[in-house]
Each structure stands twice: as structure tokens, then as C-alpha cells.
Amino acid sequence: MLPKDLSQRIADKYATAVDNGHVKFTQSSTKKVKDTVSGMPYVLSYAPSLLDKPERGDDPERNPFGQPEPELTVLEDVADGEYRLLLNKFPVVAEHTLLVTKEVKQQQSPLSPIDLMTAYRILDRLDDEDENVRHMAFYNCGPSSGSSQDHKHLQILRLPQNFLTLQDKLCAGKSHFLPNFKTEPLQDNKVSFAHFVLPLPESKEEVDEELLTMSYVSLLQRALTFFQDWLGERPALQNNMGYNFLLTKNWICVVPRSSTKASSIDIGFNATGFAGLILVKKEDIYNKIQEDSNIINTALLECGFPNTAGVKSNEYNY
Template identity: 35%
Template structure:
């Protein structure tokens, strides 16, 4: 069992030897059988011919054992979750009282914890969770965005704390948040996940933001609309992060402004979708995937949690496909990455970069 750690300032979080702590606790938990993980050996890196996006597909043993603790199943018309249903969810909530053996940081600002994923997709896969129950469908708060970004800074940008794999290659972390019933989450308690990218894995987001300077978006100015990867089959929006914040308050404000702008885009897409007669009704609950690295954030509106029986969360839109068995892997390869992501998200339009969404309302 690790020593209890409490973080009360961003400076403490930024300077903590976090990766060494994660490795130590993960290795102990794996050795003692406190988490379910087996290194994937059956994986492939494939460049999709349609989109030119690089994808990794692999079989993850823990997926078939991971518990499902959702408020409603994908495709359900049940939008209003009763208090009784919430109580039932709480009975099986693994995040309210996480196992000490899986706890990395016991307290961040008295409201959050860092814990290992008990059924990780990759080594050193961990979560930021709220201490008290909050719904996964709630928005990210400014302080949560700030914590996420500070953790990524610690892991990716600290010159004295670079993560080097066994081949001597630098490894990068990214974070993701699945929100809404069609976003692909399995736990209803609010949690943000952190994972390392595969070795030598190229992500298209880097191509999109290369050479771009930070800007606050504005719909009526084309050069200040969110960025996108034009070859992708699914709607998505990317923004460059500010890298020269004056202080912590400035950073928090900047992250919050960018995030809420992306949320507004998603809201407008759902509104148009319903007005065109595609939504089930006006109460269709908003779903999206949110991804972040040290220098960008991205949002993907979601209309379905799965295509046929191929379940999808944020990872697919990062180019990472994790499946539970060989049969599902073969099906993904047969259907195609672009088709699956297009059906789970919203189809990219040919003139997407020229579309002006409602700037002031939804």
C-alpha cells in the first residue's frame, strides 16, 4: 500500500515525480493481482487508405472483464435518471471508495483522486476521479481542465521527468473524457482517463496544429474557427492551447474558454440534427468525446456508442482501437475504421471548414 499523498497547489502537482509513482504502484498492484492486465501481443499498426490516419488495433484481455455501471444503455430513450436508479448505481460504484492498492494520489484540492484503472488498456493507465459522486454527463469544470493539463505538463513537458520506454524512445500521455450516454463510457461516476500513446505512433492532431498560434475562436472569422483534419470521416474540432500563460488563473480561464467554445459547437450540431428530423426528440441527451494533450484539445460529437456490436469511446478517435477478442478485431478490419467512426460520430461534410455555426446561441 502506498503512502497517502495530498496535493493542495498546482506547483506541487507540477513538480511531483508522478510517473515514477504511477510505475511503482502499477507494478505492485499487478504483482499482487489487484488489477487485471496482460500486455497485448496481438496488435497491428495500419494506415487507413481513405483518411491516411494511423490506427493501432489490439486485443485487450481486460475488456471482457470490465464491469458496466451505467445509468442507461446506449440507444435508450431514458433521459431522466431517477434518484432510485442513481442509488442503485452507487452500490457498485468503484470510484467512491477506491482500493488503497490502486490509489496514486489520495487527495487533490480535497475534491479529486488519482487512481489506477483496475482493467487498464495499457500499462500505467490511470484516472482522475471526483471524491464525491458526480455524473459523468456533467461538464468539465475549469479547475478540472486545469488539473488535467497540469498532469499532462508533468508527464510530457518536464525535461527532468521524460518518460522513456525500453527502446529508448520518448513516450507521451494524452487524456480523454467520455460524456453522455452515447459516448462509450462504462462508469457513471465522473472520471477522466490518462493513457500513453503507443511507441512511434503518429497522431493526425499534430499535423493539424503544426505552425498554428494560439487564438480565441470566433465563428465569423474563418481563420479563427476550430481546426480540423479534412481527411477524417467524422465531425471533430481541434483548438491549440495557450503555452505562455501569465499565471494559473490565466491558464484556467483560457482552458475554460476553449472548452466551452467546443461544447457550444457540439450543442449547435445536435440542435441542427434534431431540427432536420434526425433526432428522436428535443430531449436527446448530448454526447461527446473530449481529448487533450499538452498543446491541444479536441471534441467529437457522438450520436451512437457503437456501430453494430463494435463499441467505441474516445480512443477510436485518437486512432486506437481496443477490442476484446479476435472475432471483433476481424470485424473492425472488415468494416473499416473510417466507417465505424463516421457512424458513431457525425459524418464530416465536404465543406466543413466553411460551415458557420451559431456563435451566440444554441
């Protein structure tokens, strides 16, 4: 069981950890931008000081989640001792948490029913409809997904206030369904990159391990089909497969990944990028994006695969 006051516990732990220097918060300036070509809404977070952060944290040789710092540990036992809930040591958004397996598991491993259900329960505890507070859980899986730590962890991030993601727009007014040979997952045909989305039931009582698992597996299967079909053209994918998993209380999404970094500009993405949350560290890139936000649409495609809206998964044709 998650404590009822989870939000408060995170807030208290975070405030103390920032004060005593255990959390190293990075300031950023944020700006909402809409790509007029694809219609995709973005929040740009510009954080130049992140360029100084070492890529794998302050001690690259150490697994930070094996014996996490007590000052960052919000909950020692989540889901009968399966996980710990930790504060992210290097957040850009306040109170960013990590759901970390206690046992060492690989970040390449698929999400289990209990991973999915625990993430959903945390979202349910943290979201506050009256206060317009929403969160997203995400999982960067595999070498091309943007992850930097190999110990299995999901992340939970507060979404910017009043921000509707691509997936929110896609699922607005739609009921939950599972894709089958006739019905494909939702995909916005105006954006460049492939993404597979399913709406979740509005009532949390209808959401259980089975529903989340069936939804996740059906989306993951589409991502795996991509890799299979692209291997002939890009054999390097064999050792470089990855995908991003994104979950809110409203929808579930999988994005197959081909690369961590874009090829046309110097920017990389983890799962957050495919919800329109774009973290920019370099000034010249920030300026370019402000001049033409469609650059992000191109960069996201370079890190993923071409959109297949309207095409059945057994008819992908490259």
C-alpha cells in the first residue's frame, strides 16, 4: 500500500534534500511552443548548466540505485518490498522521483504487470484533479532510448500545468480499447515519428494489472514489429534496440527508438521528448528551435521511426 500522504512525503524529503545538497536541482527557463506544421505542442526547457553534469551522475562507476542514499529515499518498501521510491538526484523538475527495483534488474528488461500497476498507483496518488496537477511515468528501455543507468527504474515527473500532450489530444473523448487485427493503436498522422497510444479507462476501478499488461504488450508488439522489419535496412539496430514507455492516468504509449541523438542537430531525447517535453542544453540549438519548431519534429523522427498512421501492423512496407 502506498501512503495516503505520498505527495507530502515527497515534498518534505525533496525540500530537505535540496537544502542539504543531496538533490542537485538544475534551473531551467521554460517556454510553450506549438509546431504549426505538425500541430505538436512542446514545452522547451532550456538548461545550459546541465552541460557540466557528468553523463552518468557524479560517480559513473557506481550503480546509484544499488544502495541509494538514505537522504534520497522517500519509501524503502513499495509493493511488498519490490521497489524503493527515490528522489531523482539531478532533477530539472522539482520532486521528480524514481521507482527503482530493489533487486538488480536490467533496464533492457520488459515491464512486468507489477511494474505497470505500481506506476499507475503512484500516478493515482500524486495526481490532483482539483488542483490541476498531473504526472507522467516513463521508462527508457534499451540503448537507444536515452537511458543512462542500467539498473531497472521507472521515472515519475509532474507535467507542466495546463499542458496537453500529443497523446492527450489523440485520446480526448475516446474510450479504452485493445488493438486487434482490425483496429490499430492511435497514432497522430501529422507528426513525423511512429508512436502507439491507447486511451485508459476514466474510472480507476477498471484499471488492473491485466488491463495494463494487455495494453502494454499490444503496443510493445508493434514496436518489435518495427525492429524486425527495419533490420534488413539497418543491421546496426540489432544491438541498439530500444523504446520509450509513457503512462498517465489517461493513456499508455510506446515509441520505438532508433537512436539516442538526432543526426541533423545536436540534441537527444528520452521518453519525455515524445510527450513534447524538450530539454535543451545548448544555446544555438535553443535559438534554432525558437526560429523553427518543426526542427524538433525532424529530430524526433531521427531518433525514432517514420509514422505509420493508417497502416496495419502486418502491412508495414519499407
